[in-house]
Amino acid sequence: MAQIGASELIINPDGSIYHLNLKPGELATDIIIVGDPGRVPLISRHFDHIELTRQNREICTHTGSIGGKRISVLSTGMGTDNIDIVLNEIDALFNIDLKKRKVRNKHVSLNIIRLGTSGALQQDIPVDTAIVSTHGIGLDGMLYYYLDSHSIIDHELTRAFISQTHWNRSFPQPYVVEASDKLLNTIGRKFNKGMTATAPGFYGPQGRRLRLETTHPDLNQAIAGFEYNGMKVANFEMETSALYGLGKLLGHQTLTICAIVANRVAKQYSKDYHKTMEQLIGTVLEAVRDLPQPG
Numbered sequence: 001m002a003q004i005g006a007s008e009l010i011i012n013p014d015g016s017i018y019h020l021n022l023k024p025g026e027l028a029t030d031i032i033i034v035g036d037p038g039r040v041p042l043i044s045r046h047f048d049h050i051e052l053t054r055q056n057r058e059i060c061t062h063t064g065s066i067g068g069k070r071i072s073v074l075s076t077g078m079g080t081d082n083i084d085i086v087l088n089e090i091d092a093l094f095n096i097d098l099k100k101r102k103v104r105n106k107h108v109s110l111n112i113i114r115l116g117t118s119g120a121l122q123q124d125i126p127v128d129t130a131i132v133s134t135h136g137i138g139l140d141g142m143l144y145y146y147l148d149s150h151s152i153i154d155h156e157l158t159r160a161f162i163s164q165t166h167w168n169r170s171f172p173q174p175y176v177v178e179a180s181d182k183l184l185n186t187i188g189r190k191f192n193k194g195m196t197a198t199a200p201g202f203y204g205p206q207g208r209r210l211r212l213e214t215t216h217p218d219l220n221q222a223i224a225g226f227e228y229n230g231m232k233v234a235n236f237e238m239e240t241s242a243l244y245g246l247g248k249l250l251g252h253q254t255l256t257i258c259a260i261v262a263n264r265v266a267k268q269y270s271k272d273y274h275k276t277m278e279q280l281i282g283t284v285l286e287a288v289r290d291l292p293q294p295g
């Protein structure tokens with residue numbers, strides 16, 4: 001196996017990986033990721049014990065244990081570009097020998113669960129409920145930069161999405177990736193399910209107009225109207241497609257569960273989404289505690 005060059009796998013002088021600022025051994029194999037760094041202590045305060053806290057840029061990491069299980073929570077910041085950094089660096093901490101700069105022969109598979117916020121695209125999904133994402137519909141284009149992406153994309157679903165929504169050719173080519181079956185059938189059983197559209201922005205790419213007009217004023221209606229084998233797009237957020245795509249390519253189990261903080265059709269916003277998030281954190285932590293170790 002070839003050595004990975006110093007400019008490709010960047011290691012800080014203390015031996016930690018470039019953006020995460022973490023060393024091998026500092027992350028657990030069960031990892032909760034969140035966009036907002038402020039959500040990290042809200043989760044880790046439920047831990048029985050915190051062994052590590054680290055902050056670099058928008059990436060804040062706490063590792064500890066709950067009910068005898070080692071667990072990490074880490075913030076990614078917003079967007080699939082950040083997921084690209086965080087997923088590659090999390091994987092490298094387990095599956096690359098950072099000293100020898102070589103990919104290990106035996107790969108560790110991780111459970112990575114995203115606990116986020118999102119906006120509902122269907123009128124009948126109330127704010128302050130939660131949705132687990134059966135699929136990430138990537139509107140961001142990031143996954144196509146990876147050679148093997150074609151092997152994990154659901155091409156039939158992607159084609160149906162492009163055709164039914166009359167996808168604008170000047171936007172990045174969409175891609176659809178499924179959630180981990182294993183996590184969907186364990187943690188995911190506790191929640192309502194839906195497909196999730198991952199947008200490359202919060203405003204124009206999610207059809208929000210403040211001062212700027214959007215290219216496609218009916219974008220949200222087109223996405224909400226999409227139907228495939230009885231499934232619909234439940235919500236908009238900004239990370240899931242990349243999490244599911246990179247997770248599958250790297251051999252990890254990934255799942256997104258989001259609190260619905262806005263309903264874009266009813267034009268409602270939660271009066272207190274922190275309360276909803278607090279409940280969601282409790283349910284997810286209980287489920288993670290009972291998860292079998294990844295194989």
Ligand SMILES: O=P(O)(O)O[C@H]1O[C@H](CO)[C@@H](O)[C@H]1O
Binds near residue numbers: 034035115
């Ligand atoms: O609450 P988080 O996890 O940040 O997730 C959602 O909130 C952010 C936008 O407000 C985006 O990151 C979106 O995916």
Ligand SMILES: O=c1cc[nH]c(=O)[nH]1
Binds near residue numbers: 117206238261
């Ligand atoms: O509407 C919303 C709410 C939260 N996060 C998003 O990306 N969109």
